[in-house]
Amino acid sequence: MDKVRLAIIGVGGMGSAHARMMVEVEEVQLKAVADIDPGVAKSVGERYGVAFFTDYRQCIDSGLADAVIVATPHPSHPEVAEYAFSKGLHVLTEKPMAINPVEADRMIEAAKRAGKVFAVMFQMRTERPYRIARKAIEQGVVGEIMRTELVSAWYRNQAYYDSAEWRATWAGEGGGVLVNQAPHLLDMFCWLAGLPAKVTASTRTRLHDIETEDEAFALLEYANGAHGYLYTTTNEAPGTQRIEIAGDRGKIVIQDGQVTIRRVEPPLREFTLSASDMWSGPKTEPVEIEVEDMPAGHAQVTRNFARAILYGEPLLSPGEEGIWCVELASGIILSSKRNKAVSLPVDRAEYDALLRELKASSQPKRRVLGQRVSDPNIVR
Numbered sequence: 001m002d003k004v005r006l007a008i009i010g011v012g013g014m015g016s017a018h019a020r021m022m023v024e025v026e027e028v029q030l031k032a033v034a035d036i037d038p039g040v041a042k043s044v045g046e047r048y049g050v051a052f053f054t055d056y057r058q059c060i061d062s063g064l065a066d067a068v069i070v071a072t073p074h075p076s077h078p079e080v081a082e083y084a085f086s087k088g089l090h091v092l093t094e095k096p097m098a099i100n101p102v103e104a105d106r107m108i109e110a111a112k113r114a115g116k117v118f119a120v121m122f123q124m125r126t127e128r129p130y131r132i133a134r135k136a137i138e139q140g141v142v143g144e145i146m147r148t149e150l151v152s153a154w155y156r157n158q159a160y161y162d163s164a165e166w167r168a169t170w171a172g173e174g175g176g177v178l179v180n181q182a183p184h185l186l187d188m189f190c191w192l193a194g195l196p197a198k199v200t201a202s203t204r205t206r207l208h209d210i211e212t213e214d215e216a217f218a219l220l221e222y223a224n225g226a227h228g229y230l231y232t233t234t235n236e237a238p239g240t241q242r243i244e245i246a247g248d249r250g251k252i253v254i255q256d257g258q259v260t261i262r263r264v265e266p267p268l269r270e271f272t273l274s275a276s277d278m279w280s281g282p283k284t285e286p287v288e289i290e291v292e293d294m295p296a297g298h299a300q301v302t303r304n305f306a307r308a309i310l311y312g313e314p315l316l317s318p319g320e321e322g323i324w325c326v327e328l329a330s331g332i333i334l335s336s337k338r339n340k341a342v343s344l345p346v347d348r349a350e351y352d353a354l355l356r357e358l359k360a361s362s363q364p365k366r367r368v369l370g371q372r373v374s375d376p377n378i379v380r
């Protein structure tokens, strides 16, 4: 096999962008698409000259593909992925892999059982500033982490939320900013600083006419005693994407795509108790970290997925790590809805029960514009 034969399930905004990007990835060949909307399936299928289906099962059963990209609304990622694994296909799922941790567990198990490649579309892992930050942490530049901060502030208007029936409803999406806009930064935050052990959080719906949260904030506690703060919203313009990680030996700040790293010499623990001059502080100096050149973006994650299938290349964003943002988002929602501190990993039965309650309270939307267009600032 010199090319992976690929099908895309769900060819709305993101799925059709994946179809368009396939030409950049020489390791794959698009063979089929599926969408429950017959008009969408036909138009994308005909545009790329590939088979099209309205039922993802028929698409998977057709034997046309070795692997699928799942780009349906997030609550359906688990059922499509599990079906694909059960039929012996590899899976690259859009973020978040699931909205319910128990379903994310099942996807990881299904991939292991089938012995197939399982990846999640976290294209920010290909971006240079984050790769530099990750390498700095791996090299011990920060030392023991003492404090973290994540601000992931976006802007979305009401027309965005009205664009599809499923958006920002408990039944259709299973969450708001925490499961749609924030997952990339939640993933990055955990990729760099690890998963907190406990969250105490509050979520609310502040500016939009939607069911789910458009704002969340959380206090974080880590297993080593470090503390952190997290804020995410779709109510802010201009947006801010900021991660700060302060440690015993250094500090990393990533703000809107720029990374700054400084080393602390000697380490804080050592200096703090040994200094005799009451106004002295440890020296801090900038650190330069080199990473190899690599194209960034969605196509690069798809290329890596295909190369993992073809040549065993290590995955940039494996399914086992895709669960981190699901844990964090679920922990924050559970903490807010039950008004208590929540330990991570989230109690599966408790979160499952909460989601069932929220889904049962979900109402059909009064207004749906029926638009399928991905954010042109992210998907070009």
Ligand SMILES: NC(=O)c1ccc[n+]([C@@H]2O[C@H](COP(=O)([O-])OP(=O)(O)OC[C@H]3O[C@@H](n4cnc5c(N)ncnc54)[C@H](O)[C@@H]3O)[C@@H](O)[C@H]2O)c1
Pocket: 009, 010, 011, 012, 013, 014, 015, 034, 035, 036, 037, 040, 054, 056, 071, 072, 073, 074, 076, 094, 095, 096, 121, 122, 123, 164, 180, 371, 372, 373, 374, 375, 378, 379
């Ligand atoms: N990685 C990124 O940068 C990025 C960007 C945008 C969206 N996404 C993710 O992509 C997914 C889709 O988002 P979108 O904005 O493209 O939504 P969308 O509404 O534009 O498209 C979803 C498509 O899936 C189809 N669909 C729904 N259920 C289906 C099913 N059971 N089988 C087949 N098709 C089905 C719908 O008809 C629709 O065409 C979401 O999980 C979202 O988080 C990722």
